[in-house]
Amino acid sequence: MGTTEFQKPRGFEDHLPEDVPGWNALEDTARDLFTSFGYREIRVPHLEYSDLFSRSIGETTDIVEKEMFTFQKEGDRNLALRPEVTASLCRALLEHHLREREPFQKLFYIGPCFRYEKPQKGRNRQFHQVGVEAIGASDPLLDVELIQLAVRYLENLGVPSFDLSLNSMGCPECRPDYRSLLKEELDQIRDDLCEDCHRRFDRNIFRILDCKNDVCRQITRDIPEITDHLCESCDEHFEEVRSGLSDFGIEYSQSPRLVRGLDYYTKTVFELKDPSLGAQDALGGGGRYDGLLEQIGGKRAGGIGFAMGMERILLSLENQGGIPHRKERDQLDLYMVSINRTCRRELLRIASKLRTKGINVDLNFEDRSLKSQMRVANRSEAPYTAILGPDERDQNEITVKQMDTGEEKRIPVDDLPSFLGKDSN
Numbered sequence: 536m537g538t539t540e541f542q543k544p545r546g547f548e549d550h551l552p553e554d555v556p557g558w559n560a561l562e563d564t565a566r567d568l569f570t571s572f573g574y575r576e577i578r579v580p581h582l583e584y585s586d587l588f589s590r591s592i593g594e595t596t597d598i599v600e601k602e603m604f605t606f607q608k609e610g611d612r613n614l615a616l617r618p619e620v621t622a623s624l625c626r627a628l629l630e631h632h633l634r635e636r637e638p639f640q641k642l643f644y645i646g647p648c649f650r651y652e653k654p655q656k657g658r659n660r661q662f663h664q665v666g667v668e669a670i671g672a673s674d675p676l677l678d679v680e681l682i683q684l685a686v687r688y689l690e691n692l693g694v695p696s697f698d699l700s701l702n703s704m705g706c707p708e709c710r711p712d713y714r715s716l717l718k719e720e721l722d723q724i725r726d727d728l729c730e731d732c733h734r735r736f737d738r739n740i741f742r743i744l745d746c747k748n749d750v751c752r753q754i755t756r757d758i759p760e761i762t763d764h765l766c767e768s769c770d771e772h773f774e775e776v777r778s779g780l781s782d783f784g785i786e787y788s789q790s791p792r793l794v795r796g797l798d799y800y801t802k803t804v805f806e807l808k809d810p811s812l813g814a815q816d817a818l819g820g821g822g823r824y825d826g827l828l829e830q831i832g833g834k835r836a837g838g839i840g841f842a843m844g845m846e847r848i849l850l851s852l853e854n855q856g857g858i859p860h861r862k863e864r865d866q867l868d869l870y871m872v873s874i875n876r877t878c879r880r881e882l883l884r885i886a887s888k889l890r891t892k893g894i895n896v897d898l899n900f901e902d903r904s905l906k907s908q909m910r911v912a913n914r915s916e917a918p919y920t921a922i923l924g925p926d927e928r929d930q931n932e933i934t935v936k937q938m939d940t941g942e943e944k945r946i947p948v949d950d951l952p953s954f955l956g957k958d959s960n
């Protein structure tokens with residue numbers, strides 16, 4: 536591999552043409568499946584005013600404190616590349632008064648997010664998410680349907696094994712009491728916690744619960760669990776979600792340590808993991824955020840969503856058996872080579888006509904011998920190659936070679952679509 540003066544920035548990836556069919560499969564599957572559950576696609580900017588994220592995700596979260604790409608002021612407000620999409624989507628929902636037209640909204644998105652994290656396998660500074668948000672209802676049955684959708688997405692893609700973890704984060708009624716209790720308990724062991732958790736104690740105490748440090752895990756193992764301290768409404772909600780998942784035969788493990796990194800969650804939170812991925816094993820996650828719309832200036836409304844990391848899903852598919860390809864869409868039907876430039880001009884005319892009939896066709900533009908053009912034809916993986924020389928051109932004919940058998944046939948140019956089995960339109 537040659538070195539060039541310019542290289543991509545650390546934590547950013549190029550998706551080369553051979554990788555793109557896999558990405559398309561993830562996107563196509565999302566569009567088909569999410570639409571079948573009543574979700575509509577929305578596209579929002581990759582850049583927002585940064586206070587949208589600090590207000591919604593939380594000032595003291597890792598994402599806002601350390602991981603946002605923030606830019607110079609516009610007026611006196613900073614701009615930031617979006618570290619996730621939920622906040623932007625809710626902002627758009629309010630800005631365009633979508634709920635005035637239809638109070639219950641089911642929306643999905645596909646696109647890049649940016650976090651200034653230390654790059655490693657499965658952790659990039661630009662990564663891509665597919666996600667859904669259902670806004671305007673607080674029914675736990677919606678949580679069940681949404682979790683079923685997340686599970687089905689991975690199943691439809693062929694991710695063979697993953698684990699679903701479930702927890703409840705309570706609500707503004709019950710969470711403050713639990714937070715006080717946690718503070719009391721953790722205060723006693725505060726000095727033994729890792730440096731990060733020491734900081735989290737004052738700034739974001741719940742994150743101590745999901746610290747990966749072995750010492751922290753060990754010394755916090757007997758800390759009271761939030762699900763034993765839920766108010767009646769949260770408790771009932773959690774019970775309904777669990778029984779709903781069981782009704783659908785969706786297996787999950789209850790994970791009292793699952794807190795997720797964002798402040799806006801209330802009640803249900805969940806995560807999907809592929810343990811074979813190592814340290815960065817979360818394929819996706821989500822939860823309910825009944826206070827989020829109000830936090831960014833709207834009326835209070837129930838809402839729930841999830842986001843899946845597309846890089847992680849691709850890694851998981853790679854590890855566990857293969858990335859789906861949509862050959863039929865990406866492959867060429869025909870490659871064309873010519874003896875001289877006059878013939879090439881004719882090929883361009885033929886190609887233009889075939890393309891209007893939905894035939895995928897390419898031709899060679901290089902000034903090379905027929906033999907080396909045929910090598911390019913071979914590498915193009917088109918099942919047929921058409922060869923045009925002066926003699927064929929005079930007769931308005933063309934020679935077509937079937938690449939797997941090597942069989943050649945000279946046919947009238949007008950017969951190409953039917954010869955390729957593509958004469959329906």
Ligand code: AMP
Pocket residue numbers: 619650652657658659660661662663664796817818819820842843844845846847
């Ligand atoms: P989060 O809401 O932070 O849990 O993100 C949702 C999903 O996005 C995660 O489960 C990951 O699959 C993916 N994700 C988050 N951050 C990154 C990153 N820096 N690089 C790659 N994928 C990420």
